[in-house]
């Protein structure tokens with residue numbers, strides 16, 4: 001990639017939204033303006049890039065958004081950007097405006113698009129890890145994860161009240177198509193007896209056995225947290241089998257769904273979004289191109305966009321042991 005001085009930058013949010021994206025947009029816009037850059041807001045992710053739905057941002061454009069969920073730039077999953085023709089249209093729109101640097105706030109799918117785009121058109125791209133799933137390798141946090149987990153915990157605590165009152169088994173499904181971090185964190189934090197995640201093969205017989213054993217001990221209240229992407233098939237599938245095997249038990253399900261994606265971002269999400277947003281612009285100015293900005297051990301971590309692979313299979317044994325021991 002040729003070194004060129006970045007003078008005008010674009011910022012977009014792509015893929016599933018996550019609480020804290022607005023705080024990141026605000027940080028990118030204000031850091032850019034602080035350094036004398038022109039900052040262009042690209043609407044609806046790569047879709048807006050292709051359709052030239054782009055507007056100049058001012059400092060005031062991002063006033064009063066740090067506390068708001070969603071994304072003022074809106075977002076989309078854009079199939080057209082997978083095709084060369086789509087990316088070329090996007091490039092032409094940037095070229096016409098003189099935009100020569102891009103900040104992409106999103107997950108690994110969005111980063112993959114950015115890698116391809118920067119290779120083909122020589123536009124430096126910086127990623128900011130924004131997804132509630134926390135499924136990107138190289139960062140301890142992704143924007144939105146902390147808020148999503150806290151939302152799940154609050155909801156599960158409420159379910160637990162009614163579960164306890166009725167001596168029921170509850171299966172709660174949380175988000176996480178490919179990763180079990182929301183299930184694992186919210187499950188441990190709410191004292192779940194079983195946590196089912198995509199990274200581990202679900203042994204339903206072993207779960208039935210543990211529920212029967214608890215029943216013998218008169219422990220009738222049992223909470224199972226399952227990630228939507230668990231190999232067994234989510235809450236419905238688990239309930240079906242448990243009902244067959246435990247006909248006497250009262251079993252209910254609750255699917256938390258998109259409430260986990262909304263709401264005011266937590267303090268942690270606002271902080272990491274502000275830090276990542278600030279550093280993404282610094283990276284563009286320093287010529288540190290085609291990386292994404294993560295945070296590890298409370299320090300900034302710059303990882304090549306190409307390495308932003310799904311963080312699958314990295315759940316530590318220690319965590320699973322804790323789940324098992326504390327669930328007795």
Ligand code: F6P
Nearest residue numbers: 016131132133175176177228261
């Ligand atoms: O990637 C974040 C995520 O919330 C996943 O956990 C979930 O599977 C997916 O997005 C849902 O996407 P959509 O809102 O497009 O249905």
